[in-house]
Amino acid sequence: MRRLFIFLFCISFILSGCNTQSVSTKNAPLKDEEYYNSLSNKTQGWGFQRTDDGPRFSEDQIRQMADYHCIYKEDTDEKNIYLTFDEGYENGYTSIILDTLREKGVPAAFFVTAPYVKGNPDLIKRMAKEGHIIGNHTVNHPSLPSVKDIDTLQKELFELDRLIYGICSQKSRFLRPPKGEYSERTLAITNDLGYTNVFWSQAYVDWNDNVSSQEALNKITKGLHNGCVLLLHAVSKGNADALKDVIEYAQKEGYTFKSLNEYS
Numbered sequence: 001m002r003r004l005f006i007f008l009f010c011i012s013f014i015l016s017g018c019n020t021q022s023v024s025t026k027n028a029p030l031k032d033e034e035y036y037n038s039l040s041n042k043t044q045g046w047g048f049q050r051t052d053d054g055p056r057f058s059e060d061q062i063r064q065m066a067d068y069h070c071i072y073k074e075d076t077d078e079k080n081i082y083l084t085f086d087e088g089y090e091n092g093y094t095s096i097i098l099d100t101l102r103e104k105g106v107p108a109a110f111f112v113t114a115p116y117v118k119g120n121p122d123l124i125k126r127m128a129k130e131g132h133i134i135g136n137h138t139v140n141h142p143s144l145p146s147v148k149d150i151d152t153l154q155k156e157l158f159e160l161d162r163l164i165y166g167i168c169s170q171k172s173r174f175l176r177p178p179k180g181e182y183s184e185r186t187l188a189i190t191n192d193l194g195y196t197n198v199f200w201s202q203a204y205v206d207w208n209d210n211v212s213s214q215e216a217l218n219k220i221t222k223g224l225h226n227g228c229v230l231l232l233h234a235v236s237k238g239n240a241d242a243l244k245d246v247i248e249y250a251q252k253e254g255y256t257f258k259s260l261n262e263y264s
Helices: 002-024 033-038 059-067 094-104 114-119 121-129 150-168 184-192 213-222 237-252
Strands: 049-051 054-056 080-087 109-112 133-136 228-233 256-258
Touching: 033 184, 059 184, 080 094, 094 121, 094 237, 114 121, 114 150, 121 133, 121 150, 133 150, 150 184, 213 237, 237 256
Parallel strands: 080 109, 080 228, 080 256, 109 133
Antiparallel strands: 049 054
């Protein structure tokens, strides 16, 4: 009987490990390495022209975003906003942000790195429990075009997926390229791995934590537009303190906050 118990325990352990592997990794690239290496790996930094009519993007940006099924600005006449936060490290404001999102019933996506996940498992669990998306911001936050080896690039993504899944059982299919830097090659590889690259159509310099809540409110609301993908950094006290006012202002203007899962 004891031998049977040990045997069943071992089988259960092995199967458990296999299941963890299957949910925290995605398919290998569908094309061979030679194809990806034939694509341009020139580093491109995400940016756009701000106008009174909303953001304007180059023809090359529009083509690449379409070719690789990226998110950056929803093509819609509806007043939708997709709220996203980058989380490279914790600065004490995420709980405040989560409190506000819960109070206002607004969904968001949090793009996290490995040090953040390891250092803040309770916040990761809370994000998942309260219905937010936990996105991939890579293990070590490298500029993706600088990662020349495909296996190394996969590890930057897959290892973070395993960490996230191990804490909250949430699969991660959305990717925010660190620093907003990408290339045709990295878009192709990550798209074939099953990730949706998420860029943005409204942001401001907010990662230095040197703006007041009023300044944050003014900067954020000034650039809102239909189909807005809003990038904020959760390390900013100004953002955290202004978030409730931002949400209330946007809703009064007729905007609806949606999850990236609803993006079309």
